[in-house]
Amino acid sequence: MTLTLEQLDRDEALLESIAILQGETRAGFLRKAALGSAGILAALAAPARAADSVSDVDILNFGLRFERLQATFYTQADELGTIHKMPAAKQRWAEVLGAHERAHVRILKKILGDKAGKRPFFDFHGVTETEDGFTRTAVAMEDLTVALLAGVTPRVHDRSLTAALFGLLTTEARHAAWARNIVGTTPVGRSVDRARTLDSVRGTVSRTRFIAAAPRMTRKRSRPHFTG
Amino acid sequence: MIASRRQALRAALGGAAIGGGALLGGWAAPQASLGKPSRAQDVRILSFLLVLEQAQSAFYDAALRSRALSGELLRFAQVVAPQEHDHVALLRRRLGGSARPAPRFEFRDATSSPARFRRAAIDLEEATAAAYIGQGASLTRDLVAEAAGIVAVEARHAAWIRDLAGALPAPRPADPARSPGDVLTDLRTKGYLR
Numbered sequence: 069m070t071l072t073l074e075q076l077d078r079d080e081a082l083l084e085s086i087a088i089l090q091g092e093t094r095a096g097f098l099r100k101a102a103l104g105s106a107g108i109l110a111a112l113a114a115p116a117r118a119a120d121s122v123s124d125v126d127i128l129n130f131g132l133r134f135e136r137l138q139a140t141f142y143t144q145a146d147e148l149g150t151i152h153k154m155p156a157a158k159q160r161w162a163e164v165l166g167a168h169e170r171a172h173v174r175i176l177k178k179i180l181g182d183k184a185g186k187r188p189f190f191d192f193h194g195v196t197e198t199e200d201g202f203t204r205t206a207v208a209m210e211d212l213t214v215a216l217l218a219g220v221t222p223r224v225h226d227r228s229l230t231a232a233l234f235g236l237l238t239t240e241a242r243h244a245a246w247a248r249n250i251v252g253t254t255p256v257g258r259s260v261d262r263a264r265t266l267d268s269v270r271g272t273v274s275r276t277r278f279i280a281a282a283p284r285m286t287r288k289r290s291r292p293h294f295t296g
Numbered sequence: 297m298i299a300s301r302r303q304a305l306r307a308a309l310g311g312a313a314i315g316g317g318a319l320l321g322g323w324a325a326p327q328a329s330l331g332k333p334s335r336a337q338d339v340r341i342l343s344f345l346l347v348l349e350q351a352q353s354a355f356y357d358a359a360l361r362s363r364a365l366s367g368e369l370l371r372f373a374q375v376v377a378p379q380e381h382d383h384v385a386l387l388r389r390r391l392g393g394s395a396r397p398a399p400r401f402e403f404r405d406a407t408s409s410p411a412r413f414r415r416a417a418i419d420l421e422e423a424t425a426a427a428y429i430g431q432g433a434s435l436t437r438d439l440v441a442e443a444a445g446i447v448a449v450e451a452r453h454a455a456w457i458r459d460l461a462g463a464l465p466a467p468r469p470a471d472p473a474r475s476p477g478d479v480l481t482d483l484r485t486k487g488y489l490r
Contacts, residue, residue, distance in 0.1 A: 164466060168469040172469060214448050217444070221432075221441075221444045222440040227434070230433035231430075231433035231473065234428065234429040234432045234433060235471045235472065236470055237448055238425050238428075238429060238448065238471040239451070239466055241447075241449070241455070242454065243466055244452065245452035245453075245455035246456075246466060249456055255455065255456040256376070256453060259378070260382070260442070260449060261448035261452075
């Protein structure tokens with residue numbers, strides 16, 4: 069089944085962000101685009117509006133959505149007992165990362181105040197239920213967060229926010245290195261971490277289909293299996 | 297809005313203060329205040345960061361020459377050394393004619409055993425990451441982007457060596473900044489910097 073952004077993004081939180089960052093025309097085009105299609109990738113990779121026209125609030129709200137994605141991921145794996153079943157060293161790793169991502173959500177919410185965007189719904193398609201799925205997803209997500217933060221930090225206008233984002237970026241980089249060491253991959257693959265734009269990271273998030281249109285109900289549980 | 301946002305930030309991050317000044321080899325280390333980004337300020341900041349990258353390069357080169365390392369520690373040094381060299385080269389390119397030669401470092405003791413190597417590597421990686429956090433936001437925008445890419449790698453190094461040393465790789469939800477004066481005094485006190 070091929071999902072469109074419109075099908076996944078039922079509350080239009082993502083499309084709204086894209087409209088702000090890239091304009092209504094592009095958002096309208098992306099609405100019907102299939103996730104993972106060449107069209108959406110090309111559109112997302114194309115230059116966004118000039119950096120100066122994107123507000124700090126927009127950037128921080130995308131950051132908040134991303135931190136919520138991560139916090140929900142670790143919290144859910146914890147609640148499902150997935151983390152508890154892992155070896156001690158991995159448990160410690162997963163618990164520390166979860167605590168940090170929840171702290172990042174609190175920090176960004178505090179900075180944004182009443183400008184904080186509403187919470188999107190997430191569907192992890194079962195990867196929080198197995199150690200293997202959890203671990204692989206965690207490694208990918210931490211590297212993606214490093215790229216996102218390296219990309220947005222220079223675009224923020226308020227220099228006190230830039231300084232704060234540096235401190236979050238280094239924490240995410242530590243997470244990524246730790247995760248990679250746990251799975252036996254070289255913790256640092258290049259001399260300079262490649263920056264990615266908001267758009268290219270958003271594309272990757274969409275392709276993994278973690279941002280869902282509405283809570284997915286499972287047969288086993290009568291409530292949505294997430295708490296983000 | 298901005299003022300309250302700053303207050304919220306300080307509260308949330310535990311007041312990662314940026315401050316102090318120091319003299320090293322005739323150049324003034326950057327001051328605390330987030331002055332308006334300028335080429336002159338870029339040169340002061342990059343010159344300070346270059347000293348730290350030169351220190352790390354010299355340290356890993358000495359460690360690899362010492363033959364005191366094996367296994368995972370050796371692999372760590374082999375991966376990290378060329379990355380620090382790249383950082384030195386990148387900063388020197390950005391400084392152009394303003395780049396200064398490396399000061400004198402002393403790493404013979406620090407590379408004499410695996411335990412000492414681990415301790416010194418953690419000291420240097422943590423100091424460098426904290427220095428970038430403290431100074432990065434005061435650079436002009438293109439250099440902020442480069443500093444972000446570099447500091448992420450320094451933080452990865454710090455996490456990796458901490459993991460190899462049995463320490464928590466990511467000890468805090470948000471890393472603090474350190475002032476140039478604090479960083480340089482620390483490196484001198486530990487005997488790495490003459």
